[in-house]
Amino acid sequence: MKCVRCRARPEVYLRAHNAAFCRPCFVGWFQRQVERTIAAERMCTAGDRILVAVSGGKDSLALWDALVALGHRTTGFYLAQGISGYSQRSRQKVEAFALGRGLELRVHDLADEGLEVPGVAAATRRSPCSACGTLKRHFFDQAALEGRFDVLATGHNLDDEAARLLGNLLRWQTTHLVRQRPVLEPRHAAQVRKVRPLFLLGEYETAVYAFMRGIDSVVEECPNAEGATQLLYKDALNRIEAASPGSKLSFVREFLRTGQAFFAAGAPHEEGPPGSCERCALPAFGRLCAHCRLVIEVERRRGGGTPAASV
Amino acid sequence: MRVHLHPQRRTVELAGRRTVATLLRDLEVLPGTAMVIRGDVLLLDSETVEDDDEIEIRHVISGGAA
Numbered sequence: 402m403k404c405v406r407c408r409a410r411p412e413v414y415l416r417a418h419n420a421a422f423c424r425p426c427f428v429g430w431f432q433r434q435v436e437r438t439i440a441a442e443r444m445c446t447a448g449d450r451i452l453v454a455v456s457g458g459k460d461s462l463a464l465w466d467a468l469v470a471l472g473h474r475t476t477g478f479y480l481a482q483g484i485s486g487y488s489q490r491s492r493q494k495v496e497a498f499a500l501g502r503g504l505e506l507r508v509h510d511l512a513d514e515g516l517e518v519p520g521v522a523a524a525t526r527r528s529p530c531s532a533c534g535t536l537k538r539h540f541f542d543q544a545a546l547e548g549r550f551d552v553l554a555t556g557h558n559l560d561d562e563a564a565r566l567l568g569n570l571l572r573w574q575t576t577h578l579v580r581q582r583p584v585l586e587p588r589h590a591a592q593v594r595k596v597r598p599l600f601l602l603g604e605y606e607t608a609v610y611a612f613m614r615g616i617d618s619v620v621e622e623c624p625n626a627e628g629a630t631q632l633l634y635k636d637a638l639n640r641i642e643a644a645s646p647g648s649k650l651s652f653v654r655e656f657l658r659t660g661q662a663f664f665a666a667g668a669p670h671e672e673g674p675p676g677s678c679e680r681c682a683l684p685a686f687g688r689l690c691a692h693c694r695l696v697i698e699v700e701r702r703r704g705g706g707t708p709a710a711s712v
Numbered sequence: 713m714r715v716h717l718h719p720q721r722r723t724v725e726l727a728g729r730r731t732v733a734t735l736l737r738d739l740e741v742l743p744g745t746a747m748v749i750r751g752d753v754l755l756l757d758s759e760t761v762e763d764d765d766e767i768e769i770r771h772v773i774s775g776g777a778a
Contacts, residue, residue: 608772
C-alpha cells in the first residue's frame, strides 16, 4: 500500500475513501476537505470573523487549527462548564493551544453566574447533557453577538451528524430533520450564521489530523457522556460502517442532497422565525428563551438566591 | 507486548506477534474507532506488532461536540 498522492509509505488508511496517505499528504487532504466544504456550503468568505467554539476535545481544536492554516480570521471561545476536574483539564488544553499558536481566546466561566452544569442539572432535575446544551447555545450566541462575529463555527463531525440523523429518524422528529443542516442562517437580529465545517469528516479522520498536527487535546470523555444515547447511535453506525465502509458518509450526504427535501416540503408545522426573549433579548419562541426559563427555574428551586440575573 | 488503552486508562499484556487488525479484533475494537500508535507513528491494520512493542490504542469516539 502506498500514499495515493506521493506514493510514499502511508501512515493512515481511510476505509470510507479507499485511500491511504502519508502524514504530510493526509494533513493537506484534511485541510482541503475543510476548505471545499466551506466553499461548497457557502459557510463563510475571506475576511469573515469566525468565532470557533472550542471544548478542548480533538474535533474543535482540529477545526480551529485547520481554519487558521487556511488563513481564516478566527477567535476561540471556551465555555467553562464547571464539570468536576474535566472542565479544568479541558480549559488547560484550550489555553495551551491558543497560547502556543498566538491565537485569541475568549473564556466565559459559568461559575461566575452560579450556573455550573452539575448544579443546574441537579436543581432542575434535568440530565446534565440537556442543561449543558441549553447553556452552550445561549452563551455561544451571546459571545458571537457581543464580539460582532460574522460566523460561529463548531467542531461537529460526520459521526456526530450521522448519530443525530439516526436519532431524529428513529423518533420521526420532522422539524429537527428539516433544520439538520451544516449551515444555519440567522433567523433573528441577535444571531449569526452557524456552521459545521467538519460535517463530512469522520471522527477517526479528525483524531488522526489532531494527532499528526501535534494537537494536545483532552483524551478522556466527559463524565456525563457515559451511557449517552448518542454513543449508542454511534456504536450502531460504526458496526454498519465496519461491514460497509462509507455508509456514514452516504447516510448524511444523501440525506442532505435528497432526503431532507421531502421533510421540508411536508413540514406545515415548521416554526416561524423566533421573537426576542423579554429577559435577555436573544431569540425565543414565546416570551422567554429556553436559557432564561432554565435560569428562572434554577432560581426558583434554589429559593431565589444565586444564580445572579446576569443573562 | 504491552497495550495501553485510552481513554479507559487500562493496560493489557499480550503475547505473540500479530497484525494490527488481529490485535484490534482480539481486543474487540471496531475498525475505524481507534488509532493504533507505536512511538509517535500511527500503524496501519496490515502492519505487525511484536512481543516487545509498547502500543497505545486511542479510542476516538466521543459523546458530544463543542
